[in-house]
Amino acid sequence: MNINSLSIKEAREKLIKKEISSLELTKACLSTIGERDKEIKTCLNVFEKEAILAAKEADKRIASGDDDPLLGIPYLAKDNLMVKGQKTTAGSLMLKNYISPYNSFVIDKLDKAGAILLGKTNLDEFAHGSSTENSAFFSSHNPYDLSRTPGGSSGGSAAALAADMCLFSLGSDTGGSIRQPASFCNLVGLKPSYGLVSRFGLIAMTSSTDVIGPFTKNIYDSALVLQAIADYDKRDATCLKNKRADYLVNIEKKIKDLTIAYPRQYFDNTLSQDILELLEKAKDKFKNLGAKIIEVDLNYADYSVPTYYIITPSEISSNLARFDGISWGLSKKEYSDLKEFYTNNRGAGFGLETKRRIMLGTFALSAGYLDKYYKQALVLRQLIKEDFKKVFSKADIIISPSTIGPAFKLGDKINDTLAMYKEDIYLAGVSLAGLPALSMPAGFLTKDGKELPIGLQLIAPYLQEEKLLQVAFSLEKANI
């Protein structure tokens, strides 16, 4: 077994026992990037020298008895997170040469914890998409079948971890961008509650739903990374001041007597039989663990994607207005007046999906259409949130599918915008309601002679990551 395929927990034990060093671990990851990334194409930038130096530093700290849980553990970060002195492109030509002047909060936290940043990963431009095909640079591939997508928008981070190029990675989730790639790449992808993790230094997409979270190989590792990054930060006005829970202390606690709800609307005849069977198995595991299973209604489930695709583009059209080529970003030389300067820069700097969303949002917010679209969507968002609240008055956790199927082929949906948007069907509602959720491996399905992974989603009440991880840990142990 290669050391770069270890979980964080396993690697940490070996580091403490001095069976391996952080330098060896880091070099093993870098060499896997060197060997495999030519075909999987996950990294936009690799910080080889910096990573080697940081690993040597981590080894010194380990030798002096420092036992920070992430000390010496190599990771990759999505390229919409700022890393001081390095490029942050957000997968866009607009920011192709943009150098971050400061670290994002999460990168700072992980730096202090002694984790080793190996590089930055590919994404759909500005995190707009479900396949990485909207990246201005290249599409990433799924390690389980290179003709397929790893999902998106955090597809680079997911594919890299699935191919053992790091021990964990960071992504951002606005309407499913961590959970969908986790489902496609056989990983645990955690979307924390809105406001739990500071977004300082994350390039904004949809400010009312954007969150940062980890990809890991198991639930325990997910709790370890969350523990390291969840903290109050005054530089993010939406970051909660509450004291963060300890996500590890109760993780092994039994889930007997907890109630797990499955929404009727997610288990209807639109769900394929093979996914339904995997979810039924998970429900049986829960029953065996002593949990109670109940059926519930999410009456507005059908409205979550249309609501999401009004709210998200509206916020995008506003957030991306800052990219005009004046202070930074692509700046074209040909223009006759200020307006042309803006339109030329934005026309050349943004890709098609970004333009599509800016156009959609500008339209939804324009005079005469505001009530019909944006306000209507805001009211529906309340109803979706209330729907979840009602379910959580009688249940502890919701189980649902993560995705409508396993990874689709690259090229299959890129010309069908609505099909791509419907990828978020089980994921967008959770984002609109600000809830914590994760996708974890549910099993494998055979497609075109290949075994492809697929995940299931668990959803918890607001700020109940501790319970979410506890339930997920029990289910994982029960070997789905």
Added chain:
Amino acid sequence: MKFNKETILKVADLAKLKLDEKEIKLLSQELSSISDFVEKLNDLKLDLNQSTDLEYISFENFGRDDEVISSSKSEKDLSLNQQKRQADLVIAPKIN
């Protein structure tokens, strides 16, 4: 709703986006089908005056004291080096 070329150009003008003919054609088809899809929201008769505040987002404005944080020369360079510069100034594009 049907997005014809005129509507697309009007929205593109509001969004300060230059689109080529191919994009105009494509976006008018796509935005038409996306708007038909999101039209579903209007099936419901909703009270648009109800509160749409999200309890987990604080809408209270908060201030903090202005703090002068010292930065090194290299940090200053990083912040200024995004476009062409002269000494401590960024050269902004000339607008006629």
